[in-house]
């Protein structure tokens with residue numbers, strides 16, 4: 599282990615970074631809050647394996663025993679997945695959780711922070727957070743957006759979660775100077791669906807072209823970039839299932855008065871039960887696809 603302050607970088611990750619080899623950061627909120635147990639732990643292990651098979655070193659990130667760990671060991675990952683009451687961490691509750699020595703899983707925002715501090719440039723997740731529906735009244739905008747503006751890391755995702763207001767999310771990313779680069783797509787993907795009707799500025803069809811654009815942005819702008827990779831076709835939720843379950847889940851959240859950090863996990867769990875686990879199948883498939891692309895991107899960035 600190495601690192602300053604609370605940051606603890608696993609030896610394999612630190613060594614790969616020193617040698618300029620490809621490293622991919624992975625988050626853990628999807629393990630503890632995004633997928634039902636035991637799917638979360640299984641997904642985390644699978645993603646690490648995919649990253650390795652594509653020639654990169656995985657660095658799964660989480661908080662345990664007062665440390666922000668970059669590269670959880672298999673035993674630490676298992677502990678985090680099993681621990682009751684794991685906190686969902688973003689930059690606003692990270693330090694307090696570390697100071698109290700409590701366990702925490704990192705959202706995209708907290709993972710970006712840790713990846714940046716450790717010197718990792720590529721990160722794979724499912725979907726980023728963004729502007730929630732009804733944000734005009736609730737002010738609920740994910741900390742992921744501000745973190746994307748601040749940390750020069752490329753986040754490979756299947757767009758923003760469909761439970762969000764996607765058009766406002768895209769507007770906010772533009773305001774923050776965060777590019778959204780489509781990989782094999784012209785529109786912002788909608789997580790469970792390949793398209794949203796919202797056009798992107800740029801499309802790339804090869805990893806080497808994508809890597810060139812990512813490198814230019816990271817070097818020039820000092821902030822992050824979103825790489826939008828649509829869910830594989832075979833794992834897309836059918837349009838009717840998607841629309842019916844999404845509106846029912848949103849109505850339930852409204853009726854039950856769910857607020858703040860609980861909104862995303864609540865909606866994901868509702869979608870799971872409403873779609874009879876098909877949303878979880880889509881989620882697992884898009885995560886795997888994102889991990890593969892992120893590893894290829896990291897390899898391309900390391901090679902030049």
Ligand code: PSU
Nearest residue numbers: 627628632705706724725727740741859
């Ligand atoms: N996408 C998923 N499952 C998740 C998340 C995203 O399919 O659990 C998590 C990510 O960690 C993301 C977080 O950063 O939800 C956003 O939460 P909030 O909207 O409260 O910022």
Ligand code: MN
Nearest residue numbers: 738739740858
């Ligand atoms: Mn929120």
